[in-house]
Amino acid sequence: MNRTKLIDIAEDWFYQQDWKPFPFQKQTWNAFLQGKNGLLNAPTGSGKTYALWLPIVLNYINENPDYKTKHKPGLKAIWITPLRALSAEIKQAASRVADDLDSKMTVGVRTGDTTASERTKQKTKMPDLLITTPESLQLLIATKGYEKIFGSCTAIIIDEWHELLGTKRGVQMELALSRLKSVAPKMRVWGISATIGNLELAQKVLLGNETEALENSVLIKANIHKKITVKSILPAKIDSYPWRGHMGLHLMREVAKIIKSSKTTLIFTNTRSQCEIWFQALLEKYPEFAGEMAMHHGSIARETRVWVENAIKNEDLKVVVCTSSLDLGVDFAPVETIIQVGGPKGVARFLQRAGRSGHQPGKESVIYFLATHAMELIEASALKNAAEKNIIEDRVPYLNSYDVLIQYLNTLAVSDGFYPDDIYKEVQQTFCFQNITADNWRWILNFITNGSQSLERYDEFKKVEIDEAGLFKINSRRTAMQHRMQIGTIVSDAVLSIKFVSGGYIGFIEEWFASKLQKGDTFVFGGKKLEFYALKNMQVLVRKASVKRTAKTVSWMGGRMSFSAQMSEMLRAELYAANSGNMTPELKALEPVFSRQKKESIIPNDNQFLIEKFKTREGFHAVFYPFEGRFVHEALASVLSYRISLLLPITFSLAYNDYGFELLSDQEIDLESVFDNNLFTADYLHEDLQQSLNATEMARRKFRDIAVISGLLFTGMPGKFVKTKHLQNGSQLLFEVFRDYEPDNLLLQQAYIETFEHQLEEGRLLQALERINNQEIVVKNCEKPTPFSFPIITDRLREKLSSESLADRIAKMTASYMKV
Template sequence: MKEISEVTSTDRKIEDWFTSKGWTPFEFQREVWQLYAKGYDGILNAPTGSGKTYAMWYAVIAEHLNADTKKKKRKNEGLKLLWITPLKALSKDIERALKESASDLGIQWKISTRTGDTSASVKAKQKKNEYQVLITTPESLHLMIAGKQHEKFFEELLCVVVDEWHELMGSKRGVQVELGLSRIKAVNKKVRVWGVSATIGNLKDSLTVLLGPGKGKRKIVKAEIEKKISITSLLPDEVERFPWAGHLGIKMLHKVVPIIKQSGSTLIFTNTRSQSEIWYQKILEHYPEFAGTIALHHGSIDRKIRDWVESNLHKGKLKAVVCTSSLDLGVDFYPVDTVIQIGSPKGVSRFLQRAGRSGHRPDAMSRIYFVPTHSLELIEGAALKQAIETNYLEERQPVIKPIDVLIQYAFTLAAGDGLDPQKTFEEVKKTFSYSDLREDEWNWIMRFVISGGDTLKNYDEYSKVELVDGRYRITDRRKSLFHKLSIGTIVSEMSMLVKYMSGGTLGSVEEDFIAAMRPGDVFTFAGKNLELADIREITAYVRKTKRKSSRVPSWLGGRMPLSSQLSELLRVKLGESVKDNVKEIELKTIRPIVKLQSERSHVPGKNELLIESFESEEGHHLFFYPFEGRLAHEGLAALCGYRIAKLKPLTFSFAMNDYGFELLCDSDIPLRQAITNGLFSSELLEHDIMQSINSSELAKRRFRQIARISGLIFQGYPGKYKTNKNLQASSELLFEVFSKYEPENLLLKQAYDEMLQYQLEYFRIRAALDRIAKQKVVIKDLERPSPFSFPILVDRMREKITTEKLEDRVRKMQLRYEQG
């Protein structure tokens, strides 16, 4: 332990407060207090429920109290502490904790929350600077900057705390935080910035991303608190009869239920919303005694219903809740002592995060059960255990230089006190994300903001900002309001509300799901059997029914790829699984399957790439197993198909999962020739990938979000369907128009970059090829499908490799459309 050098009266006051609560400050809390007092910025790496909130809070309090003794008290104190959190739900909890301790210590600070839910009258008070502590979201921070005289607001600020920074860092919301901080630091040089983060693979980077490149007084403080975790894989009774493919895992229901019964309160995590609906339904169907004591929670269920579920979890009234990532984050539920993960969690951090949702009582252990949904997933169980033992966690990759977010920010400044291009350029260059923003890029952005892009016309009427007193401003009040309503980077899918005829909202489902149904049809949603009664605009009216249905809405997205870290350990465990002396129970259990794999084909070691070749009525199949996650496999499959088809004209269809991918062709595939010709070469990689996939279609999907963030599409007033019909344009149309008339548009380029990075995980494709270059390629001709190939073989989601133009493709398509 470090010596505590000076104990001031303030420090004693705080120590006394801890003593009065029966607590002793942790070493890491003292360390934060000391560093903060010395003027450091930093990252506090601590798990939830460890006292991280108090670590930051008392650092600021101490500064305030010490200042008080030196300076005379002033009457009107401004904002002292800004607390940024990704979740509105967390803000209330923090507010409560801070208020309580402030009143115990006799500090007259006004503490408030400012999020999208805050009423206008409270916001007006906050604007008048009546509050000393504000708890807010990245979006609301930008709304503050969009207000007039925002600089005054930040003048007295002592500290900005960014809570759950690991959650924000890998997203565009993180970039919003970086931009907001750059503005605050430009106004107030003394302000200190601290991030609070859970453990991630690249903690050091997270410090640089938060504070910007450069050195100075900055440090990472680690809370050395070991949280005990117990991980158990649920094993199938007979692995020989356990399915080789599938993702629902209902077969394990009879194993899961006893765990629910013997636990206090259980969270059952599924990977998709539809899977959670099915599990909820099946539990009640087979174990009706749970009626009334289990609940369902996912992101498409109405907020009010979710709040109800959460509050009953708090009160310990629920035996179990079937949920999705919707409960990954948020306030702690003390009664929860057990967590069940159905199917692969796809990442180590997510698994750990979910495990941590249990066991919040002092000294309690987090208890998590892993339920494989098919036999190979058992190996993932072993890989997860090792990852957690060795603390091998995923890295969060920060978003670099998103043009759309910067355009939105430029308009935000213009809506507030005005945009000064030169000054803002210097400010944003200090952030990590935009540190290598080039002048020509900034000039393009300014042209886009000021004159609406490259225009050819001389009588152009573009107007959004005007030059007033040397700064660009949005002077039109309506346009300014439009912009403020669109601040944010979270883009919701077009969805329809599901409401009872008698009133009461259940949640929302995707438009396409409802579009395929007719009144009278029955579907399951929010754990209820519902009959569609009527559709009006964006609302689907339903009534309860006793009729049953297997129709469950599926929601787009949510199919996460297996993370690099987990993939890597999976390859290791797979190599170990063939050894005779395996220790892990998961590997022992899967023995018969591994044996069958080696009999029919081969089990690849760490330094081998397995390719299986197999013939069926469908044609010639090739299976490749790079174990690099489904997204990278999609790109790899297209790439390999394209490169093989260069040798001789062929058409492939392909399928993939997290372990490998398949190429299917109606004629013989010249595999060996292709390998010698550089099938796995990383030369011309980007070019070949762009040629092999339908890149414009994929980029178009990314453009949706970009168009919305950069203000090309106005989503409308909250809760209203359409507004200002003359200004409606779909992102698809805009994408086509830009491609044709303004191909050098940076937002278009961003769409293609994002597609490579997020849609195809280009960097993993490159990593996989680099690895394969060093590996031995093992080719096996199969007579029957192997356990590895089976899940891919039965996957119905197939893609086609084509470099044809749309018109040619459409001509070949079997033309059919849905009849109304």
């Protein structure tokens, strides 16, 4: 059957569904059936899934003319999804195509949620089409005889590739692909992505540095303009808008109006704590939503999350308050409206969430932006502009993630073993390890067999044995079991399950929060008021608490999100536009704030760098405004305070947010004199960062994750996890051993590199300093905190005061300021 005939069959199938194929779908069918690899870029809800399931099934039918009478069992295609929650929908689409075309192909799912009995069945008979996750794929590679399992595979699809690129899960996929391409030489590799800027690089990372694979590949972009309508939720009077975030609850009435006028609304929050607070506040203010409102975040029990997802599809819910747990791919046709609470800090995340509404070809996506404080309206204006111009962030891939490579080699050693020369050639073909040297490779092989130079005396680190033929193999059943249990690159603090004393699983909270609870304490989780009873067998036992009792909201550790580079650039552009009088509705709404800012200081233009100075009872404040994002400001504040301290004896308190940072001291700084000493120079930046931020301490914390991923530390058995403090102590001991006795240890070096490149964003910091050096530095002496400085100051107070006393303090500060 020729290719034209196969594409005709695909088109006919579309017409039977009352659909019309888009050009990008036909392009994908044609390229796949030609045997090409590729990356497909198309908007959310445009039919990307069928662009690849159809040619996969048609290719099998074409290559097996007697498929109806002589079906050949075995794995034909793998579909990788970054989220287990998406697997049911992807399976439904695959089954629909396979059954309608009478292909006789079976469809299966293998994730962490797959039952033991189903996994046992798959050992003897794999489905033809398998939907799985990066971690479950690694577990399959850790299975004896995996080469036979994958040998007949003709395609692997990596869905939502933008979510994996730039993460260690992406490196995990790169390594898996390097092996599977050798095991299954007929396998086509395809990626699917919606929101990503650097598509060409994404394609190269996906396919690796193998020239033949790249030359036999295509990049298909769907020329579909997905209409995204961005609306800002504005109060009647901007004067009443808080100058600092209060969760956005002051606009609850406007939110309720939107909910009531829509079929189904998703309210996205940036954190799980904020999700809990919004759910509770809405329910208390509008009890009529009870029964039609639910909550969805990653710490809630899986059964509850699945129920919520099904209830959305079945139109049983009016509103769902959620986090990024509902960001990706699930097709919620009834969803009409999205509300984003607070700045999402990135364009891609915002557009991904917008795509949850109108999640069908040709449908409009509607998203409301709810700024939690006045300055976030500038973000709203920038996001609206980005949506109109389709500006999306680039994803920066990882390089030389040796911890992931070590885990991968142990995975191969657990299954059938490996010969180093063969695997070295494959690893070199990946983007991540394209520059790996022979010396690096020998160090890694020595590490997995002898535990590296400083650990050679300890047998527990000698995991891999070498047989007479040179095969590297893990023979210890205990080591193999521990490795399989710890496969993955997502490292978080230890979590404890929450259960009612009477029985019934609710979800999980982090160990650090649970350790602070005393018997009788009340907290809110999953929309329920719970009373802590006891901590037993790594489980938090609770009872239902009295409704009248006050309760704390569960909080989770983890750094705050920061602006992406593109978001920072767009924010500055909006600010400069406001200064020139080119005002969007959001910026016009900020006119009272801008007027007061101009009265007390200035709004900088693109040639100016603003520094504000003022004195309060706390001391002398110097506030700098690079508008580069929280992480860059944290590093820059530390570098500048360090450089100033070299010139004069002084101590600073630091505060920062996405707009700027504050240096607070008990004596006034003579800024002119420090400017003369090249305060903003990019020279010696790396050395100053090391000195100012105690890079060793930051690298020590980063090393914990590296130690877990590489298998240096074992996190424990199910239900018997090693406590976080014990993991931290263990990793610190290893870190100090390597630092003192083996400074060239690749994992130690990786900890420092990741600290500077990923946590401190040294590259962006360097660019920021170069930009500032080309601007006019404007120092304004102010009488009081300005609207721009107010959120930064109150962020510092937030660390010192409880939420109640902080709200009172901010109210007094605002009242005092507004009188002026």
